[in-house]
Amino acid sequence: MHVVIPYVVAALLFALGVYGVLRRRNAILVLMAVELMLNAVNLILVAADSTIKSALTGVQPEAWANPVPEPRAGAIFALFVIVLAAAEVGVGLAIVLQYYRLRRAVILDDVELYRHDHERVTG
Amino acid sequence: MTAAVLIAGIPLLLGIAGLLLPPGDDEGRRRPAAALGIAGAAASLLVTLGLLLFARKPIELSTHWISLGDVDLTLGISVGHAALYVALAVCVVALFVQIYSVAYLHDDPRYAPYAAQISLFTGAMLLVVTSGDLIGVLVGWEVMGACSYLLIGHDRRLPEAPAAAVKAFLVTRVGDVGFLLGVAILIVDAGTSRIADVLTEAPHPAALILILAGVAGKSAQFPLHTWLPDAMAGPTPISALIHAATMVAAGVYVVFRLYPLYEQSPAALAVLGVMAAITILLGALSAMAQDDLKRVLAWSTVSQIGYMTGALAVGSPAAALFHLLTHAAFKALLFLAAGAVIHAVGTNYLSRMGGLREHMPITFWSFVAGLGALAGLPPLAGFWSKENVLTAATHATEGGGAVPVWVAWLVWLAGLFAVGLTAWYATRLLLWAFFGVSRAHGPDGPDWEVGFDDARYTQPALPHDPPAAMRWPILLLAIPSALLGLAAFAPGFRTALELDEPHLGVAIVLPLVLLALGATTAWWLWREVPGVDPATALGPARPLLAAGFRFDDLQDRFIVRPTRALARAVTTVDEKVVDATVEGTGTTTSRVGEALAYAHRMSLPAAAAAVLAGALLLGAVAVLFGAAA
Amino acid sequence: MTVADALMLALGAIAVGSGVFVVTSTHLVRAGFYLVVSLGAIAGLYLVLGAELVAWVQILVYVGAVVVLMLFAVMLTRAPIGPSKDLDRPALPAALIGGGVGLGLTVLLVDAFRWTEFELPPPGTGRRVGEQIFGAWVLPFEVLSILLLAALVGAIVLSRPDIGARPDPNAGPEPEGPPPGPVDESEEVVARLQRIAERQAAAQQRVRDQRAAAERAEQAELDVVEGELVEEARQTDPLADVVLRAHEARPKPGGPPPEPKRELPGAPEREED
Amino acid sequence: MTVALIAVLLIPALGAAVLAVFPSRLDHLARVVGTVFAVAALVPIVVLAFARDDARFSYSALQPWAELDVSWVPALHLDFHLGIDGVSYPLVALTGLLTALCCAYTLWRVPENGGSGRTLVALLLVLETGILGTFLALDLLLFFLFFEVVLLPMYAVIAGWGGADRRRAARKFVLYTLFGSVLLLLGVLTVTVAAGTGDLTQLTGGLGLSRTTQQVAFVLLAIAFAVKAPLWPLHTWLPDAHTQAPTVGSVILAGVLLKMGTYGLIRVGVGVAPLGAEWAAPVLGILAVAAVLAGSLICLRQTELKRLIAYSSVGHMGFVLLGIATLTATGLQAALLGNVAHGLITGLLFFLAGAIKDRAHTGDLADLGGLRESAPRLAGILGFAAIASLGLPGLAGFWGEAFAVVAAVERGGGLWTTLAALAAIGGALTAAYFLRLLRKVTHGPVGTPVSPTISGAEWLAWSPLAALTLAVGVAPALVLAATSAPVRALTEAWR
Structure with missing residues (x-):
């Protein structure tokens, strides 16, 4: 198996995610692009998990790298990432909805982050 | 003999106590203040007299005060008989000033702090006189400056009083920069501030010259004399106190105290001599043109203190001290009498006086005695002491002393010339104020608003002799003014001051001739053009002299x-x-x-x-x- | 070139291709569906790589939940169904950065792995992954659960503006009139309350109907003879019935309140089934 | 004695804590309680005086009378090490006294436009804890900690109860002194790391530190303390802070807060890095004299009462720093004495300035005048304080200033003699501006009418200071009695 294939797929997906985040104005689409990036990372995790171990034969595993006899950490991380992504999407969409309720829009360009009064420090 | 501590201690403590009295105008509040003031001066006087009578040898008391690093400071009393005589003069003048003030400031609401400040002032001067420690001298020295500031600025109705007070304190304080540095060098060299120990060290000439700066400030010597004429803004008794026995005498006394060091430094003596010569002439010339009665006397003080420093410069501390004592007597007398005049006529200006002789005979005769002594008229006190100074200068011109010969010549010539000038302005003052017709009504009518709160009368009254509380001090002071010179014939007094026996040689002829010349000129000018100030004869120089050679402007x-x-x-x-x-x-x-x-x-x-x-x-x-x- | 390679190439092409549509589509909804395709393809890749559990979780969570959630959001934000013009901003910076990232990563990874062959491990079963999770990784796992809980609570709080909203003490006693703010809150709240009531009523009705349908079916089985009735029962679509009845059961304003749940004796019994 | 040592710190801290939980409606009672705590803190301070034991001999240059040493954070070489000796005792006593007086003063008057009196008193007690801790700490890091504790309460006092421009002044104060604190921390760490211990009893004398380390440490520490002291040209926070601070704030600030700088310079700077101090002494001396002259000259131009007094502090602290810079026993003792004297006199001056400003509602010299007529008592005591401040012999201010000059003369050489002369001229200038102040405020026609009545609280606050000014002036041994040995031990390093 040529591991470069999933890696390149992941790289391209990540690039698409970046492109989407930067290109899209709709918050939901941005979230989708973020999902793409997360999945790209997941793919790398899983691919690495499946393949790197076979490349490491003969290498004395370090204690920190090998907490249990058979490391499947990549897949577990991927699971964790998926869970995190779910949480992120839940909260993110709640924010989007709330924002929509307040402003009737989900266009990120209109989000103003600097409308707060701060004490002006004059010498 | 520990009683010597009391000489300075009593007035200081009573002064502090007096400051705590509540201010107020009513009789109940004035009485304790007056009692404290008079009691302080009187107690010191008694202690001094007692010591003078019973102490056989110089009193030396010393106790460790504090150590600052390698420097040991002592609290010490060191009183010889000379110091006791000076202290006596201080106490007498202070006592009379206190008594006199009771009447003079009879309606001043701030009499209580005033009396307390006089006590402090007296105590500080006595501390300078009796202290056996340089720091003690410094304490008294500066406390005096502060008190002079408070007292000169006392009068609230004179707009110039605060300025004069500030000037007095500041100018002396500038001198004290030098004094402090000089004392610092002496202390560091000796490792202790005890004067007896300091005197054993070889002095640093710079230290002595720096101390002279402080002396010039306190004793109103050129070039730091400018505060003294302005200090006339203070109440007249204060002027008497400052001019006669305290403050200005302190500088002379400190040089006297440190004289063993000065003897070893011709440079310091030369500086002192030049300073003295300039001051003598400066004071005398400026006194000639003044219109203000007190300013005449103030400039005369400048000049007379010059005689004392001159005496010190030419190597005769005894003559200086003798002149200090006689000067204390006659200058106190003159100022108190001047106060009586001002009290009576409500103005300081000679041009508003005239013809006072018949109305206030006692004051008049006091003035005669005082001015005679000032001018050096034999056999009044001033004659003997001034004679001593001039003799000392003559001796010094022969060389052999510590002081350079040219300095001695300078002092002698200045002193001699000033005798004539002094006679001139003394005569002018007497004639212009007491003889002739009254000029009380100036071109604009009576000038009753000038002067002090207490001298303000709605109805111009005839000038009259002062009330008893003012009269008696004047009368009593007239006695030493007239007779103190004869004390030079008393062996005890002479030994105390280490004074030479007076000998009336041919050298006295020259000053006497100048004296007569000055007095006659003044009389002649006054006689020739009645109703006109003899000072107008000075011509174009008059404004310059009246302004004291414009040193204020230069400053x-x-x-x-x-x-x-x-x-x-x-x-x-x-x-x-x-x-x-x-x-x-x-x-x-x-x-x-x-x-x-x-x-x-x-x-x-x-x-x-x-x-x-x-x-x-x-x-x-x-x-x-x-x-x- | 093995079968695995071929599979991965194909799946990768699908994932990337649909990913391209996700970020370029002008239809919001279509973008969501393309995302489904892309994520599904990735799940396939996981399968090929031997991570079975991850693949199924991917399908369940991503395709099943996340994307659905997103589509709901699309609907709730009243996005237009057709193509939209204003979805994108200028492409150049995004293309530059995205292209740079992609190129950089691709070059890096290609340079790192070249055309190296790797032996695929035996497929990881759920059992092994479970041992790992509940053995070595139990602490992060528990932390994750707390995170999920927090996200849950946070999402609820965020999406419900009435939680924690206090009456303004400075406002004074005047509750009438539209509250300030860009959105008419009262209308929103009323609408939502109404929706909740509808859902409750629908659920009650559905339970009742199912029980009724079951009874009818029983009876139909018993009365085999009465073929007419049986036929009728078979032709009845219970779902359509539920929908129909639900419409009928909508609470009318001023009408009697919907029946409380505890008056439904059938509900516990169903759980026993 | 260890108990007394802890009690000194604990009583004010406890007081602050008690006040913090006090109900806010019992404001006056809270102030009374705070004052009781502040006065109670004086008891252990007095007790500590009896711990003095000159007979004890040890090889260390620092011989505390009473000591408490508890290991706190060993990894940082941080011990909870408290101790008191002749150098710190006068300052501790001064702190206790001034805080008690300030608390008593707040019983009578709390600035109107600020927070509650309860909070003010609590902050004063926290301040007292910090300042006392600074004076008692015998561990470098502990010293730093207490040094910092002082900062924020002072900020709050200025920002909460100050004048019109208080926010700006408070911010300037806190930022400027924080800058100093950064350097202090660096210096402290330099020393602690190099020596492996932060114990001042071991470090004093600079044993075990290389010359370069001492130079680096001294520069850092000296700048840090110079900001606090403050030394020209690092002084500009002071006038603003003083002018805006409430009366009690000014009193504490001038009375004891500045002393932390000079005390630190002696105890930490000179004590730990004597070779560095010797190396930097000329610069320090020149700057000190510059401070004297600049402070005095600037005072001549000031038109605001409190600002003038604030700048006068710059001049006075210049004398203290000159004394330290001479590195002679005389100079160090003069500095210690000058510290205490300045605390007493300037504290009194700020009390008076506050009283005048409260009455006249203006601090502008042009609007004041004739106080001698309208309020003779106030004018009298103002005159006393001003004359004491200008260094009249016989009053407390004299000793520090005169003997700083003597010490400079003692040090000898062209530079130090010139510095002595310049400092003495500065003394004359000091007289000039104080006389100008008195002339403007007390003499002349009555400007803004001022009520002459002086309340009992004011007398209570003023009279101890005035009496001590006189007492220290007459008997400087009150302060210096126990300093001789430690100071001599300090100067051993240069022999």
């Missing part, structure tokens, strides 16, 4: 104004450079912060693009450098 131009300009410059630098740097740092920081905050407030997509671009950049850099490594 203003070369000291006060540059200091002010410097202050302005430093303030500007402080605000525009030092503080602006600080503020600028703050402003710059917040500006940079604002710029960064602005950058962080860019719109969300742009921020996201920036972050991702940054991450890309960092990744690229990491890979490139990682590859390179």
Whole structure:
């Protein structure tokens, strides 16, 4: 198996995610692009998990790298990432909805982050 | 003999106590204040007299005060008979001034602090006289300055009083810079401040000359004499106190006290001599043209103190001290009498007096005695002491002393010439104030508003002799003014001062001739043009002399104004450079912060693009450098 | 070139291709569906790589939940169904950065792995992953659960503006009139309350109907003879019935309140089934 | 004695804590309680005086009378090490006294436009804890900690109860002194790391530190303390802070807060890095004299009462720093004495300035005048304080200033003699501006009418200071009695 294939797929997906985040104005689409990036990372995790171990034969595993006899950490991380992504999407969409309720829009360009009064420090 | 502590201690303590009395005008509040003041002076006087009578040898008391590093300070009393005589003079004058003030300030609401301050003043002077320790001298020296400030500025109705008070304190304080440094050098050299120990060390000439700066300040010597004439803004009894026995005498006394050191330094003596010669003439000439009765006397003090420092310069501390004592007597008398005159006529100006002789005979005769003594009319006190000074100068011109011969000549010539001048202005004062017709009504009517609160009368009354409380001090002071000179014939007194036996040689002829010449000239001028001030004969020089050779202007131009300009410059630098740097740092920081905050407030997509671009950049850099490594 | 390679190439092409549509589509909804395709393809990749559990979780969570959630959000934000013009901003910076990222990562990874062959491990079963999770990774796992809980609570709080909203003490005693703010809150709240009531009523009705349908079916089985009735029962679509009845059961303003749940004796019994 | 040592710190801290939980409606009672705590803190301070034991001999240059040493954070070489000796005792006593007086003063008057009196008193007690801790700490890091504790309460006092421009002044104060604190931390860490211990009893004398380390440490520490002291040209926070601070704030600030700088310079700067101090002494001396002259000259131009007094502090602290810079026993003792004297006199001056400003509602010299007529008592005591401040012999201010000059003369050489002369001229300038002040305020026609009545609280606050000014002036041994041995031990390093 040529591991470069999933890696390149992941790289391209990540690039698409970046492109989407930067290109899209709709918050939901941005979230989708973020999902793409997360999945790209997941793919790398899983691919690495499946393949790197076979490349490491003969290498004395370090204690920190090998907490249990058979490391499947990549897949577990991927699971964790998926869970995190779910949480992120839940909260993110709640924010989007709330924002929509307040402003009737989900266009990120209109989000103003600097409308707060701060004490002006004059010498 | 520990009673010597009391000489200075009693007035100081009573003075502090007096300051705590509640202020007020009513009789119940004045009485304790007056009692404290008089009691202080009287107690000191009694102690001094007792010591004078019963102490056989000089009293030396010393106790360790404090150690500052390697410097040991002692609290000490060191009183010889000379010091006791000076203390006696101080106490007598202070006592009379206190009594006199009760009447003079009979309606002043701030009499209580005034009396207390006189007590403090007296105590400080007595501390200078009796202290056996340089720090003690310094304490008394400066406390006196502060008290003089308070007392000169006492009168609230005179707009110039506060300025005069500030001037007095400041000018003497400038001198004290030198005094402090000089004392510092002496203390450091000796490792102790005990005068007896300091005197055993070889002195540093710089220290002695620096001390002379302080002496010039306190004793109103050229070039720091400018405060004294202005100090006339104070109440007249204060003038008497300052001029007669305290303050101005302190400088002379300190040089006398440290004389063993000065003897070893011709340079310091030369400085002192030149200073004295200039001061004698300066004072006498300026006194000639004054219209203010008290200013005449003030300038005469400047001149007479010059005689004392001159005597010190030519190597005769005894003559200086003798003149100090006689001067204390007759100058106190003159000022108190002048106070009586002012009290009676309500003005200081000679041009508003005249013809007072018949109305106030006692004052008149006091003036005669005082002015005679001032001018050196035999056999009054001043004659003997001044004679002593001139004799000492004559001796010094023969060489052999510590002082350079030319300095001795200078002092002698100045002293001699000033005898004539003194006679001239003394005669002028007497004639112009007491003889002739009254000029009380000036061109604009009576000038009753000039003067003091207590001398303000709605109805111009006939001038009259002062009330008893003022009269008796004057009368009593007239006695030593007339007779103190004869004390030079008393062996005990002579031994105490280490004075030479008076001998009336041919040398006295010259001063006497000058005396007669001066007096006659004044009389002749007064007689020739009735109703006109004899000083007009001075012609164009008169304004210059009246302004005391415009030293005030010079001082203003070369000291006060540059200091002010410097202050302005430093303030500007402080605000525009030092503080602006600080503020600028703050402003710059917040500006940079604002710029960064602005950058962080860019719109969300742009921020996201920036972050991702940054991450890309960092990744690229990491890979490139990682590859390179 | 093995079968695995071929599979991965194909799946990768699908994932990337649909990913391209996700980020370029002008239809919001279509973008969501393309995302489904892309994520599904990735799940396939996981399968090929031997991570079975991850693949199924991917399908369940992502395709099943996340994307659905997103589509709901699309609907709730009243996005237009057709193509939209204003979805994108200028492409150049995004293309530059995205292209840079992609190129950089691709070059890096290609340079790192070249055309190396790797032996695929035996497929990881759920059992092994479970041992790992509940053995070595139990602490992060528990932390994650807390995170999920927090996200849950946070999402609820965020999406419900009435939680924690206090009456303004400075406002004074005047509750009438529209509250300030860009959205008419009262209308929103009323609408939501109404929706909740509808859902409750629908659920009650559905339970009742199912029980009724079951009874009818029983009876139909018993009365085999009465073929007419049986036929009728078979032709009845219970779902359509539920929908129909639900419409009928909508609470009318001023009408009697819907029946409380505890008056439904059938509900516990169903759980026993 | 260890108990007394802890009690000194604990009583004010406890007082602050008690006040913090006090109900806010019992404001006056809270102030009374705070004052009781502040006065109670004086008891252990007095007790500590009896711990003095000159007979004890040890090889260390620092021989505390009473000591408490508990290990706190060993990894940082941080011990909770408290101790008191002749150098710190007068300052501790001064702190206790001034805080008690300030608390008593707040019983009578709390600035109107600020927070509650309860909070003010609580802050004063926290301040007292910090300042006392600074004076008692015998561990470098502990010293730093207490040094910092002082900062924020003072900020709050200025920002909460100050004048019109208080926010700006408070911010400037806190930022400027924080800058100093950063350097202090660096210096402290330099020393602690190099020596491996932060114990001042071991470090004093600079044993075990290389010359370069001492130079670096001294520069850092000296700048840090110079900001606090403050030394020209690092002084510009002071006038603003003083002008805006409430009366009690000014009193504490001038009375004891500045002393932390000079005390630190003696105890930490000179004590730990004597070679560095010797190396930097000329610069320090020149700056000190510059401070004397600049402070005096600037005072001549000031038109605001409190600002003038604030700048006068710059001048006076210049004398203290000159004394330290001479590195002679005389100079160090003069500095210690000058410290205490300045605390007493300037504290009194700020009390008076506050009283005048409260009555006349203006601090502008041009608007004041004739106080001698309208309020003779106030004028009298103002005159006393001003005359004491200008260094009249026989009053407390004299000793520090005169003997700083003597010490400079003693040090000898062209530079130090010139510095002595310039400092003495500065003394004359001091007289000039104080006389100008008196002339403007007490003499002349009555400007803004001022009520002559002086309340009992004011007398209570003023009279101890005035009496001590006189007492220290007559008997400087009150302060210096126990300093001789430690100071001599300090100067051993240069022999």
